[in-house]
Amino acid sequence: MALFEPLQGLDQTWTLLLWWVPFIFLIFYGQRIQMWVSLSDVSRSLNKLKLMKEKSRKEAIDFVATFSKSQENLTEKIDQFLEYFTLLPVDLDPAGIVKKIEHIINVRDERVRAEIKRLVSSATDTQASNIENILEVATALNSIYKVVRHYYLLSKKTNSYFWVVQLQMVLPTVLEEAHALMGAIDAFKQSQPIGDGVGAMVVGKMMADKEKKTVAKDTVMSESECKGRVLYLIKAEGPGGNVGQPGNALTRLIEEMGIKIDAIIMIDAALKLEGEKTGEISEGVGAIIGGIGVDRFKIEEVASKHNIPLYAIAVKQSIIDAISVMKKEIAETMDKVTGIINRIIEEKTKEGNKVVVIGVGNTVGISQ
Amino acid sequence: MSLMSSLEKRLKFLVFTIEECSSCGLKTKRAFQSGDYLYKEGGECSKCRGKTRINMIYSEKAET
Numbered sequence: 325m326a327l328f329e330p331l332q333g334l335d336q337t338w339t340l341l342l343w344w345v346p347f348i349f350l351i352f353y354g355q356r357i358q359m360w361v362s363l364s365d366v367s368r369s370l371n372k373l374k375l376m377k378e379k380s381r382k383e384a385i386d387f388v389a390t391f392s393k394s395q396e397n398l399t400e401k402i403d404q405f406l407e408y409f410t411l412l413p414v415d416l417d418p419a420g421i422v423k424k425i426e427h428i429i430n431v432r433d434e435r436v437r438a439e440i441k442r443l444v445s446s447a448t449d450t451q452a453s454n455i456e457n458i459l460e461v462a463t464a465l466n467s468i469y470k471v472v473r474h475y476y477l478l479s480k481k482t483n484s485y486f487w488v489v490q491l492q493m494v495l496p497t498v499l500e501e502a503h504a505l506m507g508a509i510d511a512f513k514q515s516q517p518i519g520d521g522v523g524a525m526v527v528g529k530m531m532a533d534k535e536k537k538t539v540a541k542d543t544v545m546s547e548s549e550c551k552g553r554v555l556y557l558i559k560a561e562g563p564g565g566n567v568g569q570p571g572n573a574l575t576r577l578i579e580e581m582g583i584k585i586d587a588i589i590m591i592d593a594a595l596k597l598e599g600e601k602t603g604e605i606s607e608g609v610g611a612i613i614g615g616i617g618v619d620r621f622k623i624e625e626v627a628s629k630h631n632i633p634l635y636a637i638a639v640k641q642s643i644i645d646a647i648s649v650m651k652k653e654i655a656e657t658m659d660k661v662t663g664i665i666n667r668i669i670e671e672k673t674k675e676g677n678k679v680v681v682i683g684v685g686n687t688v689g690i691s692q
Numbered sequence: 693m694s695l696m697s698s699l700e701k702r703l704k705f706l707v708f709t710i711e712e713c714s715s716c717g718l719k720t721k722r723a724f725q726s727g728d729y730l731y732k733e734g735g736e737c738s739k740c741r742g743k744t745r746i747n748m749i750y751s752e753k754a755e756t
Contacts, residue, residue: 514707514724515726515729516707516728517750525730528731529730529747532745562729563730648751649705649707649750650749650750650751651750651751651752652750652752655748655749655750656748689730690730691732692731
């Protein structure tokens with residue numbers, strides 16, 4: 325129709341502007357725009373990590389300064405400490421690697437303790453353990469920040485969208501871990517129990533009022549009795565932040581002291597899946613213990629060599645719950661876990677049997 | 693600054709200590725004090741003057 329003839333030309337122009345031009349533009353520049361959006365997202369997360377790193381560094385310096393007589397070069401020494409690294413042994417020939425890992429870890433622990441003693445000669449063992457834990461948190465946050473920054477800068481330098489996307493995908497998990505580490509600082513400063521110490525908490529209560537003896541580095545043992553069975557209770561020595569050496573303790577008890585054990589029960593915190601509630605308790609079999617694997621290897625080795633059944637009790641919690649101050653829901657699992665231990669002892673062993681109960685976890689704020 | 697305040701807000705929890713009397717079983721809840729640790733001997737029981745012991749230390753989210 326004549327009335328619409330001028331509008332038909334206008335329609336074609338609009339089609340060109342609104343459809344074809346953006347379409348061709350996005351074909352050539354679409355990925356760059358996506359990359360810019362992803363980089364902005366990563367940059368925001370990197371800023372959060374930087375803030376956490378700096379806050380943890382400041383907290384570590386302030387905490388150490390309260391114990392250190394000489395303030396000279398304290399910041400420099402702590403900055404140096406935050407850059408320490410540990411090279412694990414090569415695994416080309418894995419036979420005998422556990423012994424090598426143990427050796428490297430022992431050297432590292434001795435070095436760290438010696439450095440802390442140099443920084444704060446007047447600190448007690450408990451205070452030194454807490455300083456060690458805070459410095460470990462600050463070191464971990466420093467490493468996380470540097471690694472994320474490395475991949476961010478690498479992505480920008482190479483203009484690689486795939487580097488950015490991979491980084492973007494892992495950042496939510498990394499940030500959650502970083503938040504958890506930040507929560508740990510307050511707990512270690514105040515020497516408050518953390519969620520990870522639930523195993524130590526349960527066994528610590530069973531050990532109260534009993535004679536304790538040191539069976540391995542930072543690890544104590546008590547003897548008790550339950551329904552006619554002899555109990556050997558093992559946990560790391562608190563209230564300093566220690567994890568002890570339950571693997572060495574168990575090996576010493578069975579191999580060196582020659583005690584015939586009929587069952588081993590271990591209690592530890594375990595990471596919950598999304599949807600699970602904090603404080604849920606699960607039972608299972610096996611050596612429930614985290615860490616690099618040295619203690620787990622030793623416990624499994626001695627248990628399988630002597631044909632000793634291994635029972636596990638896990639108290640579920642998130643990574644944030646595990647390294648922040650112990651939540652009420654976790655603290656209240658004490659009676660339930662003790663009930664499960666008693667039930668396992670009654671069902672799986674006979675009167676006169678000997679049972680080892682190992683409370684796994686960091687003992688900050690948990691004595692015995 | 694807004695990142696830091698959201699971080700600090702996220703970390704606000706109140707920590708409590710529960711002391712239990714070994715004689716009468718009375719449980720007393722109080723704010724955590726520096727030096728508290730689990731299974732430490734506490735003060736005198738307010739009910740029977742028996743010995744108390746710290747049996748629980750936990751955190752609860754602060755009501756904002």
